[in-house]
Amino acid sequence: MSSQQASYVVIGAGPVGLLAALGLAKRGHSVTVYEGRESLDQRREESYPIGVNLRGIRALRDVGGSILASRVEDHGEIIDSFDIYSGKRRVAQAVAGTIRSQTRFAVTKAIYDECVAFEASKGPESKGGVRVVFGKKLDRFEVVEDGTTAGRLHFSDQVVDLPVGVRVVAADGGGSIVRRCFVEATKGKENEIKETLVPWNVSFRVMFCDKSPLSYLDPKIHYIMSGVYVAVSGSSSDPWTFALSCRPGAPHHDLFHLHTDSPTPAQIEELRAHLRKACPLTAERLDDHISEEELRAFFGRRIFTGNLVHISRCDYNGWVVMLGDAAHALFPPTGEGINSGLDDVHALMSAIDATSSGASVSPFSHYATNRQPSVDALHSIARDIWLSQSGSTADKIVSMGSNILFNVFSHDKSKPTEAELRYGPPAKDALLEYPEVWKRHLENVGGYRRALRWIAAPFGHVTADQ
């Protein structure tokens, strides 16, 4: 089967799976997407604030078209900066200026709508199309490879045989079943796929400000306080979101992890007191902004948590590829989760285009070989941020300390900061590849890291650089 006639199966209708499906359909392929949920979940509490940066926008535009990119750009407020507060005092500021404030749901919905529009606009002779099948949670991926059948998808109510020639895109998120099956299937073999999982060690829950707008805060700024992230997701008329975080051992751990639709008045009061303490910037007017009902609803909300994921190779025998969180789930403060996944799709489409005219290598193998340095660098970037926030005392000294020392003593103020290079106006000129981002970071802070390793050693084990 030639590349033009091949059909594709995508597992997972998140932003990455849907953009991959759209890109493939536009290239004349017929694509079936299997999604475990019954529908795109529209409830705002099932989403969370994310920033779509220039890399994400480029992927949306190049793969999905300018209408899709504009939809995400037009509804997302530009983030001028991420301001870090200690109490009521701003202690640090990461300048941005090119990132759009969005929610995971809004981006997913925009791509889904584009898939629907593509289907609707197809003429009778058109090749390619996208079919999204909801309520199909994959339980197991069986490798067959008997010359006729490549693999078998086991759903709870159905088994789907994949004939040889069909290609599979796994975009089933950080807890990917496909990844787990291929790690198992290749164990000890020549084409072994190894995975590393590191728990985030922090969980998140969201709350919304419905009663009155936080007019004294700036919708173009994302406020990072101790344990609370306050931001407008979408346009300035959308409600402010409070994303609360909690680490094991924190005083409010039991309260935060309580799941009940009917919390006691004492528990609601405890939550209110926690918010006042964690978020002093909004404390005085908390009761004006967050209703009693919203505080109560918090206890029934979903808790988001996950793992840092790294894999040693993101394709299997040229017919299965893993993208997005399935291949490299990051740590939310990295700010690259959705963007790196959309960038994967951009890179995959380039690999497909590059191999379409009879190249001997499969587009998935071509992609996997070229993309692995980015997968490795993404993990290093995320792991460094994870170490500075969730690592041991010694690791925090090295990771956080080297950044602070570089910014205070070595950063040439006439040159853009690392953050500005990635998210600020200079980013418009240079969309750095992830290996370059990590290399520049190590060049900047490497000397301080080496010195701090000696200083941190008495405080415990220092994790080696990767």
Ligand SMILES: Cc1cc2nc3c(=O)[nH]c(=O)nc-3n(C[C@H](O)[C@H](O)[C@H](O)COP(=O)(O)OP(=O)(O)OC[C@H]3O[C@@H](n4cnc5c(N)ncnc54)[C@H](O)[C@@H]3O)c2cc1C
């Ligand atoms: C609290 C939080 C904050 C975040 N903040 C940011 C941020 O600020 N910036 C940023 O860029 N990123 C952020 N992220 C990460 C970002 O949301 C993810 O990187 C992005 O959603 C990954 O997209 P994806 O399509 O690969 O996976 P997902 O969005 O996880 O989508 C996977 C899809 O696959 C489906 N699925 C899963 N298992 C199966 C199965 N067995 N069978 C069928 N379907 C299945 C799921 O239902 C889902 O629809 C954050 C994540 C969290 C949790």
